Amino acid sequence: MPRSLTFATILALFAAFSAAAQSQDSSASPQSGPQDSAPPAETKKPKKVWTNDDVPRSNGGVSVVGDPKNKPKPTSSKPVDAQYVASVRKQLDKLQGQVADIDKQLVDLKNFSEGEPSTSASGMKLHKSYSSEPIEVQMRALRNKKRDLESKIDVLLDEARKKGVESSQLR
Numbered sequence: 001m002p003r004s005l006t007f008a009t010i011l012a013l014f015a016a017f018s019a020a021a022q023s024q025d026s027s028a029s030p031q032s033g034p035q036d037s038a039p040p041a042e043t044k045k046p047k048k049v050w051t052n053d054d055v056p057r058s059n060g061g062v063s064v065v066g067d068p069k070n071k072p073k074p075t076s077s078k079p080v081d082a083q084y085v086a087s088v089r090k091q092l093d094k095l096q097g098q099v100a101d102i103d104k105q106l107v108d109l110k111n112f113s114e115g116e117p118s119t120s121a122s123g124m125k126l127h128k129s130y131s132s133e134p135i136e137v138q139m140r141a142l143r144n145k146k147r148d149l150e151s152k153i154d155v156l157l158d159e160a161r162k163k164g165v166e167s168s169q170l171r
Contacts, residue, residue, distance in 0.1 A: 012085055018118065044109065052148060054124060080164050080165050080169070082161075084163065084165070085160075085165055085169050085170065086168060088159075088160045088165065089169075090168050092156060092157075092170060095149050095152055095153050095156070096153065098149050099149050100155075102142050102145060102146045102149070103146070105142055106139060106142050106143070106146075109135050109138055109139050109142070110139070112135065113135045113136075157170070159167055
């Protein structure tokens with residue numbers, strides 16, 4: 001008997017707690033307080049999504065990006081010093097010649113490593129000395145040197161561009 005009494009008591013307590021929880025949930029929703037004084041977030045105006053069809057019908061101009069005050073100023077159209085252009089052209093020719101020489105050396109080394117004849121005119125280079133470095137090391141050094149020369153060319157072209165020299169003037 002005490003066992004059934006304990007079970008009945010637990011069942012009654014469970015029913016009472018669930019009823020109390022339901023009444024608290026229902027009374028919490030109609031409750032008014034300081035939370036209702038703030039404007040709801042849904043009253044904000046929705047953002048306009050522009051499509052290609054909307055642009056021609058717009059009354060004013062459409063600002064794509066940025067502020068008109070921050071527009072880059074057009075470069076001045078004053079003539080560039082001819083001596084500067086000539087010196088830059090001379091430096092570029094020298095650097096590009098060095099890059100072409102390195103390319104030829106790389107082809108020769110690649111052909112040598114594959115057992116093919118040299119691409120040079122006679123096949124022998126009497127002014128060159130014997131190198132004990134492996135061919136891969138020599139090729140890597142030449143590639144690094146070529147990369148350095150190409151970066152120098154890029155820097156030279158950037159400086160010329162900043163001074164107003166057109167790329168067509170350097171050819």
